[in-house]
Amino acid sequence: MRNKAKQQDIGERIKNFSEVSCGYSNDQARLETERCLLCKEPLCVKGCPVGIDIPSFIRLLRENKPEEALRKIKEKNNLPAVCGRVCPQEDQCEGRCILNKKNIPINIGALERYASDYGKQSAVGSQQSAKKNNLKIAVVGSGPAGLTAAADLAKMGFLVTLFESLHSAGGVLSYGIPEFRLPKKIVAEELGYIQGLGVEIKTDILIGKTFSLNELFEKGYRAVFLGLGAGLPQFLGIPGENLDRVYSANEFLTRINLMKAYKFPEYKTPINIGKKIAVIGAGNVAFDSARCALRLGCEVSIVYRRTETEMPARIEEIENAQEEGVHLQLLTQPLRILGDDKGFVRGLECQKMKLGEPDASGRKRPLPLKDSDFVLDVDTVIVAIGQTPNPLLGKAESRIKVNPQGTIFVDENLMTSIPGVFAGGDIVTGADTVIAAMGAGKKAALAIDNYLKNQVKSAS
Ligand code: FAD
Ligand code: SF4
Numbered sequence: 026m027r028n029k030a031k032q033q034d035i036g037e038r039i040k041n042f043s044e045v046s047c048g049y050s051n052d053q054a055r056l057e058t059e060r061c062l063l064c065k066e067p068l069c070v071k072g073c074p075v076g077i078d079i080p081s082f083i084r085l086l087r088e089n090k091p092e093e094a095l096r097k098i099k100e101k102n103n104l105p106a107v108c109g110r111v112c113p114q115e116d117q118c119e120g121r122c123i124l125n126k127k128n129i130p131i132n133i134g135a136l137e138r139y140a141s142d143y144g145k146q147s148a149v150g151s152q153q154s155a156k157k158n159n160l161k162i163a164v165v166g167s168g169p170a171g172l173t174a175a176a177d178l179a180k181m182g183f184l185v186t187l188f189e190s191l192h193s194a195g196g197v198l199s200y201g202i203p204e205f206r207l208p209k210k211i212v213a214e215e216l217g218y219i220q221g222l223g224v225e226i227k228t229d230i231l232i233g234k235t236f237s238l239n240e241l242f243e244k245g246y247r248a249v250f251l252g253l254g255a256g257l258p259q260f261l262g263i264p265g266e267n268l269d270r271v272y273s274a275n276e277f278l279t280r281i282n283l284m285k286a287y288k289f290p291e292y293k294t295p296i297n298i299g300k301k302i303a304v305i306g307a308g309n310v311a312f313d314s315a316r317c318a319l320r321l322g323c324e325v326s327i328v329y330r331r332t333e334t335e336m337p338a339r340i341e342e343i344e345n346a347q348e349e350g351v352h353l354q355l356l357t358q359p360l361r362i363l364g365d366d367k368g369f370v371r372g373l374e375c376q377k378m379k380l381g382e383p384d385a386s387g388r389k390r391p392l393p394l395k396d397s398d399f400v401l402d403v404d405t406v407i408v409a410i411g412q413t414p415n416p417l418l419g420k421a422e423s424r425i426k427v428n429p430q431g432t433i434f435v436d437e438n439l440m441t442s443i444p445g446v447f448a449g450g451d452i453v454t455g456a457d458t459v460i461a462a463m464g465a466g467k468k469a470a471l472a473i474d475n476y477l478k479n480q481v482k483s484a485s
Contacts, residue, residue, distance in 0.1 A: 095144025109138025168196020170252030170450025173466030265362025274409035299404030
């Protein structure tokens, strides 16, 4: 239980892509800050991967100083308006709040969002630029890991260039998470803040193809950070995955979010879907796909082989999706996608499952129920069972050591097998969270600073 912010009316929100949560009103924010005990040894801070001084920013909000509250947050977090909206706070800061004992932890996420939305970000940003030291750093990938590393390095005085292969910066924040959870205007404002620190963003450049890592060093960059993300979709390997109207969640969401297919023909990217959609998977990516499809006027089922308890998506998003009319087809394993004579999807053959003993992941293992096969009547299938790291750079640069799962190998300082090349975020951990990627970006910025200081020392 948490004190939720008001949301857009259900009947209305399923017809639009506008943000579902309206955020805290002034009164709600004040009441929530007054509930905080401002603990002397706050457990919530230990639960925050970037270590925001949570009680201090809540105290500043209580004193009606949102700008100062935002400045306090920005000491540690360069993307507060994003984190306030999409962090799984229930597993992090809020999960540790002492008021969980009374079942209603402080809604730290809603307060962080409130501080960001009301704290006049531009005024705060302009005060944090540092004196430049003329050392150039290249950051590759503009997701939360790259953006955080770039911002922290710029604050330390480095000249930072951020290279992004897509035509827009933001990584998953731009191409994955839909507008109704994270408006692109908010992402643009956060990017503006980071550019305001002096970070130069260059889009449409694929490192490993447009320039090699060697070429970056030849251009005078003294160190490189790789925040390449985990953007390679996984498939089930069942018959029928090549049929028309089978999408990876990545393609479906990229068309909708980055290419604005939901505004076709105003925007030129089409999206060819039917009326009844099965989304396979139960993480945030699956629920985002399901809720986008719903807003395009489709009937949508989430097909998942375990139960609601084991679903990896955020609880709030599962609740929102169900309220909006997404059907949960639980304990169901897809076996085959069926096609019609023109090569389009006409159904999804499945079997029912039951839960057995826990497997290596600690979750109960799904086991097939004999003679339980059935066909789901759908004409479009979206596969959202996970993403793996993008292999391109690892293949192009043979000196980069890659782990068997495809993640880039790094040492305790996030340095790869190439001296001066660091990596962090999903490319190192596999698909994780925004804040975990940001934590890695922060750690890498410090490690790069130390690495270059040591180089200067040994040269003198
Ligand atoms: P990314 O965000 O993936 O960014 C990597 C960037 O690098 C991309 O822009 C890519 O184009 C670029 N790139 C890759 N290779 C190259 C190259 N060779 N040259 C130049 N550029 C390159 N997490 C949460 O905490 N809460 C959520 O609610 C949530 N919802 C999600 C919903 C979806 C649909 C998805 C896909 C993920 C979600 N996540 C969520 C996970 C979270 O977004 C990721 O863990 C996080 O974005 C990882 O950050 P990153 O910087 O490592 O990589
Ligand atoms: Fe406030 Fe909860 Fe943090 Fe204590 S643990 S400072 S009550 S948010």
